[in-house]
Amino acid sequence: MAQMYPIYANGFKDKLTKDPYNPPPMAKQTSPRVKKTKSAKVRKRTNKSGFRTKLVKILVQLSIILACLLIFWLIYLNAVVRDLFEGKRFQIPARVYSEAQELYVGAPVRRGEFVTLLEQLGYRSSNQAFQAGRYATKSERVDVFTRGFRFWDGIEPSQALQIEFGSDGITSLTNAAGSNVLLARLDPLYMGQIYPGATEDRVLYRLDEIPERLVLGLLLVEDDRFFSHWGVSFRGILRALLANISSGSASQGGSTLTNQLVKNLYLTPEKTVTRKINEALMSLILEFHYSKNDILETYLNEVYIGQQGARSINGFGLGAEFYFGTTLQGLEIHQQAMLVGLIKGPSFYNPRRNPERAKKRRDTVLGVWLEQSLITNAEYQLAINQKLDVSERSGQASYPAFMDLLRRQLTNDYRKEDLLAEGLAIYTTLDPVAQKTLETSVSHGVSVSEGRLDSIDGQLQGAAILTRPSTADILALVGDRDPTATGFNRALDAKRPVGSLMKPAVYLAAFEAGYTLADTISDDDVYVSAGDGTVWQPKNYDKKSHGSPMLIDALAKSYNQATARLGMEIGLANVFDVLDRLGVDDDIPLVPSVMLGAHGMSPYQVAQMYQTIAANGFYSPLNVIRAVSHPEKGVIQRFDLKVSKKFEPEPIHLLQAALHEATVSGTSAQITTRLPRTWWSAGKTGTTDDNRDAWFAGLTGDRQLVVWVGRDDNKPTSLTGSSGALPIWIDVMRELDPLQERRGIPMNIEYFGVNLAGINVPDWCEGVRSLPFIRGNAPARSLSCNSNVIKPETEKPKWWQKIFG
Amino acid sequence: MVAKNLWLAVLALMVLSACQSIPIANDTSLQRPNEPQDVEPGSSTSLTTVQKSSEAAPISQQSKAPETKKSADLATQAQEALEPSAAQVVTKLQMEALQLQSEGNWSDAELKLERALRINADKVDLYHQLATVRMGQKRFAEAEQIALKGLTLTDQTPKYKASLWEVISQCRSASGDISGARKARAEMLRWLEQD
Numbered sequence A: 001m002a003q004m005y006p007i008y009a010n011g012f013k014d015k016l017t018k019d020p021y022n023p024p025p026m027a028k029q030t031s032p033r034v035k036k037t038k039s040a041k042v043r044k045r046t047n048k049s050g051f052r053t054k055l056v057k058i059l060v061q062l063s064i065i066l067a068c069l070l071i072f073w074l075i076y077l078n079a080v081v082r083d084l085f086e087g088k089r090f091q092i093p094a095r096v097y098s099e100a101q102e103l104y105v106g107a108p109v110r111r112g113e114f115v116t117l118l119e120q121l122g123y124r125s126s127n128q129a130f131q132a133g134r135y136a137t138k139s140e141r142v143d144v145f146t147r148g149f150r151f152w153d154g155i156e157p158s159q160a161l162q163i164e165f166g167s168d169g170i171t172s173l174t175n176a177a178g179s180n181v182l183l184a185r186l187d188p189l190y191m192g193q194i195y196p197g198a199t200e201d202r203v204l205y206r207l208d209e210i211p212e213r214l215v216l217g218l219l220l221v222e223d224d225r226f227f228s229h230w231g232v233s234f235r236g237i238l239r240a241l242l243a244n245i246s247s248g249s250a251s252q253g254g255s256t257l258t259n260q261l262v263k264n265l266y267l268t269p270e271k272t273v274t275r276k277i278n279e280a281l282m283s284l285i286l287e288f289h290y291s292k293n294d295i296l297e298t299y300l301n302e303v304y305i306g307q308q309g310a311r312s313i314n315g316f317g318l319g320a321e322f323y324f325g326t327t328l329q330g331l332e333i334h335q336q337a338m339l340v341g342l343i344k345g346p347s348f349y350n351p352r353r354n355p356e357r358a359k360k361r362r363d364t365v366l367g368v369w370l371e372q373s374l375i376t377n378a379e380y381q382l383a384i385n386q387k388l389d390v391s392e393r394s395g396q397a398s399y400p401a402f403m404d405l406l407r408r409q410l411t412n413d414y415r416k417e418d419l420l421a422e423g424l425a426i427y428t429t430l431d432p433v434a435q436k437t438l439e440t441s442v443s444h445g446v447s448v449s450e451g452r453l454d455s456i457d458g459q460l461q462g463a464a465i466l467t468r469p470s471t472a473d474i475l476a477l478v479g480d481r482d483p484t485a486t487g488f489n490r491a492l493d494a495k496r497p498v499g500s501l502m503k504p505a506v507y508l509a510a511f512e513a514g515y516t517l518a519d520t521i522s523d524d525d526v527y528v529s530a531g532d533g534t535v536w537q538p539k540n541y542d543k544k545s546h547g548s549p550m551l552i553d554a555l556a557k558s559y560n561q562a563t564a565r566l567g568m569e570i571g572l573a574n575v576f577d578v579l580d581r582l583g584v585d586d587d588i589p590l591v592p593s594v595m596l597g598a599h600g601m602s603p604y605q606v607a608q609m610y611q612t613i614a615a616n617g618f619y620s621p622l623n624v625i626r627a628v629s630h631p632e633k634g635v636i637q638r639f640d641l642k643v644s645k646k647f648e649p650e651p652i653h654l655l656q657a658a659l660h661e662a663t664v665s666g667t668s669a670q671i672t673t674r675l676p677r678t679w680w681s682a683g684k685t686g687t688t689d690d691n692r693d694a695w696f697a698g699l700t701g702d703r704q705l706v707v708w709v710g711r712d713d714n715k716p717t718s719l720t721g722s723s724g725a726l727p728i729w730i731d732v733m734r735e736l737d738p739l740q741e742r743r744g745i746p747m748n749i750e751y752f753g754v755n756l757a758g759i760n761v762p763d764w765c766e767g768v769r770s771l772p773f774i775r776g777n778a779p780a781r782s783l784s785c786n787s788n789v790i791k792p793e794t795e796k797p798k799w800w801q802k803i804f805g
Numbered sequence B: 001m002v003a004k005n006l007w008l009a010v011l012a013l014m015v016l017s018a019c020q021s022i023p024i025a026n027d028t029s030l031q032r033p034n035e036p037q038d039v040e041p042g043s044s045t046s047l048t049t050v051q052k053s054s055e056a057a058p059i060s061q062q063s064k065a066p067e068t069k070k071s072a073d074l075a076t077q078a079q080e081a082l083e084p085s086a087a088q089v090v091t092k093l094q095m096e097a098l099q100l101q102s103e104g105n106w107s108d109a110e111l112k113l114e115r116a117l118r119i120n121a122d123k124v125d126l127y128h129q130l131a132t133v134r135m136g137q138k139r140f141a142e143a144e145q146i147a148l149k150g151l152t153l154t155d156q157t158p159k160y161k162a163s164l165w166e167v168i169s170q171c172r173s174a175s176g177d178i179s180g181a182r183k184a185r186a187e188m189l190r191w192l193e194q195d
Helices: A032-088 A111-120 A212-222 A234-247 A257-265 A273-289 A292-302 A316-324 A333-342 A355-371 A377-384 A400-413 A432-451 A499-512 A551-556 A560-570 A572-582 A592-596 A603-614 A649-665 A670-674 A721-736 A799-804 B002-020 B041-052 B059-080 B086-102 B106-119 B124-136 B140-151 B158-174 B178-194
Strands: A094-097 A134-138 A141-145 A149-151 A154-156 A160-165 A170-175 A190-194 A304-308 A311-314 A425-428 A460-468 A473-478 A625-630 A634-636 A681-687 A693-700 A703-711 A749-754 A769-774
Touching: A032 A257, A032 A273, A111 A134, A111 A141, A111 A160, A111 A432, A190 A400, A212 A257, A212 A292, A212 A333, A212 A355, A257 A273, A257 A292, A273 A292, A292 A316, A304 A316, A304 A333, A311 A316, A316 A333, A333 A355, A333 A377, A355 A377, A400 A425, A400 A473, A400 A625, A432 A460, A432 A473, A432 A703, A432 A721, A460 A603, A460 A721, A499 A551, A499 A560, A499 A572, A499 A592, A499 A603, A499 A649, A499 A681, A499 A693, A551 A560, A551 A649, A560 A572, A560 A592, A572 A592, A572 A603, A603 A649, A603 A693, A603 A703, A649 A670, A649 A681, A649 A749, A649 A769, A670 A721, A681 A721, A693 A721, A703 A721, B059 B086, B086 B106, B086 B124, B106 B124, B124 B140, B124 B158, B140 B158, B158 B178
Parallel strands: A094 A425
Antiparallel strands: A094 A190, A134 A141, A141 A160, A149 A154, A160 A170, A304 A311, A425 A625, A460 A473, A460 A703, A625 A634, A681 A693, A693 A703, A749 A769
16 A cells, blocks of 8 residues: 555655656655556556456446345345245135024014025924924925024024914914013024135146046146256246247247246236246245145146136136036046146137047147056056046036125235134024025026027027125125026126116205205206217107206106206216215216216126115115124124214205105106005116116115126116016015015105195195195195295306207 | 123123023013013113213213113013014013123123114114214214204103213213203203103
């Protein structure tokens, strides 16, 4: 150092700026020339090695940085791998149960449906109910020996009961000793199993449960060095790289099973080099953490093997069910070979769509197996000559639509770690009898409607959702006209334009703004500027104008023109605010045509929206889970009654009155003719442009049902809400026969008799209608029956009328 | 603490006495589920105690008042509804829930009340009781919503309306909405006058 900076050696720092080739005089004197050459030599040498050292230094620094980055990246990948893999490991299935029937004097269950329920629960009919699980019927009485059950909130003992039924429900409930029983509960219906951690359907198998030939057969075809490599097969990669270079694409894999598993667990299917590097690194990490058997088992349960609409088929277990309708143990050799062969390209080799290709592939696999002595020649010959042998129906299940919703709610509302436990029991809100009724009615109703259409091509579909407004429980769910179909769940995922189902939001906004049921609104032609220069001119269904109807009739008869006019008077912002408070959680485009239902919603979303109306203005999220019971922790996060007040009861009451009027004199007047007149119902039909969708959403008693009928390919059907969906609603409600409860009247509501002009006239006048009014908005009074004094116009905005007519 | 224990003891005694008076065998007295029940003297004083106490009184203290009133209520309901019926089932579940509430076992009490709710969703004091469970769980905003829902039911019994407004005012106090609490208290008094 002193040689390089002689100045510093002597502390002459201030001389630093001076010319370094002319150092100031120093204590140690050497001749300047000698010094010059010496220092120049030294400098030259140190410059050369200085450069090299610098380079080395920089390289070392760079590699340290790169190594650090690599380590951080590996740590990140490690976390990703652990997270993905842990979530997919073999899980213990949870048992799913329906709602359990409560038995008490006054319970609204009739003899017929009770026996149906007993049959569904597997109770056996005999002369005497002499043991648990048996029942006997004697005219209006049913003797049943219940099975008992360990519920999440207590143990229900098994006991012999005598139940007498009347027209409205249970009239007497006694036990074997003859004393009255206050409250008892039937055991619930066992609905099946689900894997709570998985968002999709799985049929999981432990490695030792899978037939050995299948496992070995898979390894032979896909990764014969599986047990000896480290996750990445260099030979395979090299082979693939060469192939890629020669073909010029990055399509060939060099994949080991580990690679494929990593690819499967990753959701996005990119094919870049960085992705390949990541996959390789992750495969190494996977092999580092988990045993070969673990990886193999997870692979067998996760490998992508088929597609059914939006539902992906993963794992050999589900594949066996989906393609062959059987279990893994039930597969024959040629079927096993097909499954293994499918891995290379599930859609390319789809046996249902491309049978020739599929058969060729299967036979190739069989060839490999023969070559490697996995199967004997005799077995090979037998298998080669078999047809593909795939089942017709692609998977049947019980309550697939309901289970689908259950899976989603479990994923959304519970912590994953709470759900991964042995012996979890999930208690749902499913009403087995109502579910059966709904399935039958939808299936029948859609068939009947299809019979009336020009072309019967099986494309007409339906979906329905039945709820209990007082508790927001979902009692029954149908996602397909075939209730056992496991594909597209239309009840949750078919977003279709709702048409007039949206109108109640407009009227509710009007009532909140002070309009009354008796106020009139013009049904003349209406022109609305859509904001982008175009003009929207909605037309009534019958293309006619109907004068100036009262609001109650405009809604009951579903007049488009009057509603659009009303909506513009109230203001779109208010209407959208109402929609938001009703619980419609979509991003709805702020355009006027939404008022007439140009926006698409699923039946589930419609049911949620109407739930708030049925519950007198209180929002409660629709729910399928009563309780989840953990074997050690007990009940985990049980369903809590969540209500939230969104509307005052008075405007809701007015809306309900209008929706009731629809069932009496409006678009759903069928209800009054086909259901008992003592019933009080309220509902809304919905028909979209060109009759592509037929909707009905309505309630009676403590039951609300939303029905949709339409074609998957969205072609017109010539059905309307009242011809396509309403008959199904009526059939279901007639069958369910819900208890008709007393209807309350909110504090600030008063009823007045009004005439056609909306004036309060004496009751003895002809054509008087009794309508509810919010206190403070009472109609003008008159003693003259034909009075038509129009209420003075208040601040109804008129400027838009001048512009838009 | 001592006051709280005393309340618990009083409550336990009342619950025990109420339990003893529910007969299960056939009885000939008629049940009148929807008529306003007699209020025992003890319960009205508990309400007036609430009126006199300042708004800053501890919530636990105030929530005891509706419970003692409730147990007296249920006792009389149980006595009147002697023939097995939906009403009696609901009452029994409510009594069991009340017992659990007095032990501080809010979650199990809630399970009982939810079961009762599925049998009769229109019973006002069920909502009141559920709201008190929420208050015990310190979920005051939810308690207020449940009480508001109870107010919209068909039953117009002034006593029940008053008790719901009481709950609402307590919840609003707990969340710091003093003016809201005052309004709710005014509503409660209005309903008490009609009783």
